[in-house]
Amino acid sequence: ISVPIVQHPHVSHLHPLLSYSPEAFSPPRTSPAGVSRSPHASCYPVSPGAMPQIPHPLGWLLVSSSFSPRLVPTPQLSVPHPAIVRTRVKQELRSPVSRLCPHRKATPETKREGDEDKKLxxxxxxxxxxxxxxxxxxxxxxxxxxxxxxSINQILGQRWHSLTKDEQAKYYELARQERLLHSKLYPGWSARDNYVSMKVA
DNA sequence: TTGCCTTTGAAGCAC
DNA sequence: GTGCTTCAAAGGCAA
Known part of the structure; x- marks a missing residue:
């Protein structure tokens, strides 16, 4: 998989793939089922300049726990995208099937599945x-x-609800930019691809 | 060693 | 359209 060159976040706060013009973004998707656990979803859209203090919205692409920025090489072709994982660590790398089936043992078959899981x-x-x-x-x-x-996440959940609409809107905007970039990087990707338990269907 | 817990939101699916 | 399910992150903890 060849990954487009991703400009280092410290070089620019705007990703080169993003024009950051209002036309570049599709209208905000309404929450499914009208559940809208976030009462501030209507805060979309936010002007790009409204979040100067926020790190690069796509910083996770280059800076993640498993992808130290110090290790970020000079951008070059074929640099693995941090969103692409090959190593197997913790939750996201254990088979979701095994999550659904806690008693599932590591049979030769499941071991082979594990090897397949090592695919990008x-x-x-x-x-x-x-x-x-x-x-x-x-x-x-x-x-x-x-x-x-x-425990931390419970606190963060409370804090999230205590944020103002504007404060939350910054993160909704960042998330929207993430989705936009993700869709550009992986046009054919679907969230369903990661639904291992549903791959049979 | 492996999976659970805990949070919100996006996305997919079934009805 | 509605409701349910899965998965994103994170690290301590229990089995």
């Missing part, structure tokens, strides 16, 4: 809350002296 795996783009968590988690950890993610 394109991750879902992060949503607004995930982007918020990524940014705020270190602060909450430092403040609360707690590292357990289940």
């Amino acid at each position: 795996h394109i991750k879902k783009p992060l949503n607004a809350f995930m982007l918020y968590m990524r940014e705020e988690r270190p602060k909450v950890v430092a403040m609360c002296k707690v590292k357990e993610s289940s």
